[in-house]
Amino acid sequence: MTDRARDIDDYVVSKLARDDFTIDTTGLPAIQVSRAQGKLLMILAEAVGARRILEVGTLGGYSAIWLARALRESGVLVTLELDPHLADVARMNIERAGFASRVSVRVGPALDTLRTLTAPFDLVFIDADKANNARYFARALELSRRGSLIVVDNVIRGGAVLEAASDDVNVKGTRELFDLVSREKRVVATAMQTTGEKGWDGFLLARVL
Numbered sequence: 001m002t003d004r005a006r007d008i009d010d011y012v013v014s015k016l017a018r019d020d021f022t023i024d025t026t027g028l029p030a031i032q033v034s035r036a037q038g039k040l041l042m043i044l045a046e047a048v049g050a051r052r053i054l055e056v057g058t059l060g061g062y063s064a065i066w067l068a069r070a071l072r073e074s075g076v077l078v079t080l081e082l083d084p085h086l087a088d089v090a091r092m093n094i095e096r097a098g099f100a101s102r103v104s105v106r107v108g109p110a111l112d113t114l115r116t117l118t119a120p121f122d123l124v125f126i127d128a129d130k131a132n133n134a135r136y137f138a139r140a141l142e143l144s145r146r147g148s149l150i151v152v153d154n155v156i157r158g159g160a161v162l163e164a165a166s167d168d169v170n171v172k173g174t175r176e177l178f179d180l181v182s183r184e185k186r187v188v189a190t191a192m193q194t195t196g197e198k199g200w201d202g203f204l205l206a207r208v209l
Contacts, residue, residue, distance in 0.1 A: 009196025012036055021065060023093040028060045028086070033127065033153065034198045038066035041125060041151065044205075045070035048149055050122040055079035056110050056136050057128030061090030061097075067125065068099040077103045078117065080110040080128070111135060120145035127153040130170035133177035141186060141208065148208045152177060156193050156202035181206060 017039035025032070033041070041063060045053060051072050055064055058081035068077050077099075081087040087107045094103045106113050110128055114136070124140040126133065133152060140150050155161060160171045161178070181189050181204065189206035 005195045006197060009034070009036060012196075019066075021097045023060050023062050023065070023096075024089060025060055028089065032059050032062040033066075034194075034196060036196065037153070037194070037198070037203070038063055042066045042070045044149055044151065045123045048122050048147060051075040052121045053077040054117070054121040054124045054140065054143065056114070056124070056126045056140075057081070058090045058105055059086055059127075061093040061103075061105075063125060063127065064090065064094060064103055064105075065097045065099060067123070068094070068097070068103050071102060075102065078106060078121075079103060080106050080108075080113050082107070082109060082128075111139070114139040114143070117143055119143045120148065122148050124148070124150045125153070126151065129173075130154060130157075131173035133173045134180045137177055137180060137206075141184070144208045146208055150187070150206045150208070152204040152206075154201050155191055155204045156200060158200045177204065185209075 013035045017036045019035055045067055049072060050070055053067050058064060058079040064077060064079045071077060081090060084107050087105050091105050094100055111132060121143050126136045137152060155174050157171060157174060160166060161174050163171055187206040187208055189204060191202055191204040193202040
């Protein structure tokens with residue numbers, strides 16, 4: 001990523017995506033969504049009139065807070081986190097932002113928790129271990145309705161998604177996701193590359209038919 005790209009991202013954020021909340025990121029890996037991506041998630045959730053949102057991968061709760069801001073009255077967000085410590089940090093940040101009553105943080109392996117949830121969700125955001133991307137997407141589709149959106153983050157991986165022979169489980173999982181979605185007749189989908197404060201990456205966006 002060039003300094004110019006980072007400067008442009010900072011400019012866009014300063015004009016259009018300033019966050020008016022802060023979260024405690026002490027000890028957390030620097031892998032949360034960017035500020036501009038957080039705002040995009042909020043806009044997408046608002047666009048579908050989301051009352052029920054599902055997030056796979058909570059980390060510190062930053063993206064959950066952006067998504068919670070889009071919920072309609074009486075709406076709920078269910079977010080799944082494997083690490084109990086991260087879940088505690090996220091709960092604290094979500095409470096500080098004023099959304100504790102509308103966000104449920106579930107702890108445990110996401111594939112196990114996903115089997116316990118009931119449909120439908122209006123928007124699903126997947127940002128967890130990439131090796132399971134295809135399995136997360138398949139279950140998200142089962143939990144969706146016609147018109148629901150499914151968003152999967154980090155699908156470009158600095159261009160590594162092109163490396164068919166890669167031994168990286170994250171690349172393998174992402175390519176498996178693309179293969180699955182390309183065959184899936186129940187969605188219309190695309191992917192966009194992004195650059196900026198998070199480097200060169202991108203997201204996949206699918207609408208359920």
